[in-house]
Amino acid sequence: MINTPSDASLKGRATKIDKNKKMKTNKIVIVEDHLLLSQAISSLVNSFNDFEVLYLCKNGKELTTKLKTPSNLPDVILMDVNMPIMNGIETTKYLKENYPNIKVIALSVEEDEDIIIKMLKAGAKGYLLKDVEKDILEIALNEVINNGYYHTKDVSKLLINTLNKDYKNAKIKLKEREIEFIKHVCTELTYKEIAEKMFLSPKTIDGYRDALFCKLEVKNRIGLVIYAIKNKIITL
């Protein structure tokens, strides 16, 4: 896809390095939905020693297709988290199961602890915020290849914070039916109308509402709406 560098010059340099220093050139793939950014990051990575960008992908789906060709297997994948079609978390999970030797470094503007945790659980070997120094990216690439993982102080801090918080939060789980209900709550329907839509008695709806008020520690329907939006149960 999208194409590889001015093939001639790249190959030329790679060969040279291989011969003189006998250094292995590590193969990198970038998965990022914004083409200009992936090209820019690619330009950066190619400027590092011993790293070579194989190709770019716009999302996880595209990556899985590419990987079916054996010559397309990289050493490290730089993976954006927010992508359409198949996002970073799903994709990383898929890689963990199907290509466990490929290391994934997450690259994101997202500082949301939940997402970082999910990404690391999915198998990412590192999580870089997009406002790090470029040197950090090079260090991370080297570390991941040599030691198997790399984490910045920022992310480590966040992780510790999260662990401490989890004692209190114990992450609230919503049932299927509750999620269905809360989606309707975020519309202009009355509870009576919601009951009709869900084929339930208005009194049952009363029950769901009261349970959620209690569970989510909100006082009224507005609270539910705010909760739903903050926790991305609905998107606007």
Next chain:
Amino acid sequence: MINTPSDASLKGRATKIDKNKKMKTNKIVIVEDHLLLSQAISSLVNSFNDFEVLYLCKNGKELTTKLKTPSNLPDVILMDVNMPIMNGIETTKYLKENYPNIKVIALSVEEDEDIIIKMLKAGAKGYLLKDVEKDILEIALNEVINNGYYHTKDVSKLLINTLNKDYKNAKIKLKEREIEFIKHVCTELTYKEIAEKMFLSPKTIDGYRDALFCKLEVKNRIGLVIYAIKNKIITL
């Protein structure tokens, strides 16, 4: 593509061209809050012919400080729209007034018509979505320097759509007091409590509410909340 030749070769090439063709090297500044991205874009821009990145800024404030030194004046600024402290729109307005010779190209993931319009009104000579091809960036830079402006088809389309829509929308204007009120609406306060906070009679609040229901074409408080969030009257 995707790759910049190692710095040495790049500098070598640039010098060569300067000497042989007497080509002017255009000076570029990148304003973008995510350091890694600005460094990546910088790497890309430096790989183009006749362009050289002078320095990077994290936000508009930093830029205004830098510009006070005459040698820091660039030909073109690549400006992110969403930044903390001083965003792309404010910064572009400032540049238009104080440094009218500097051309601004907006660089954003934001496809929101309103924001694009604001940016162009503020004086941007081009608006690139971050998922364009890198060649487009190079073309845009050249066009802006030679012709004074550049717009992709995407943005042109959006502009035409917006013009058509404006006939219908005629953008609803909210008064100061209404905005104050609607912000309270997006909390768990009752109307009575909102009245207290705004030092008004609950009945006046009734008036505001009913007026907004009508003006914004919503049926109840939930509708107001959804409207407020969609139109960024409040941020979560």
Next chain:
DNA sequence: TTAAAATTGGGTGTTTTTCCCCTAAGTATA
């Protein structure tokens, strides 16, 4: 400049919806 129109703040009352407390049967499921 003066009258009409819009804006802002306030009032009384009714109906509908929301909220809150309580109970409890039927169904998975571990």
Next chain:
DNA sequence: TATACTTAGGGGAAAAACACCCAATTTTAA
């Protein structure tokens, strides 16, 4: 056989929504 989940209901208080009303100011336009 507990435990949890889903469903459903009664009764009552509070809030929200709706319908009209009035009267100062400020803006707009004739």
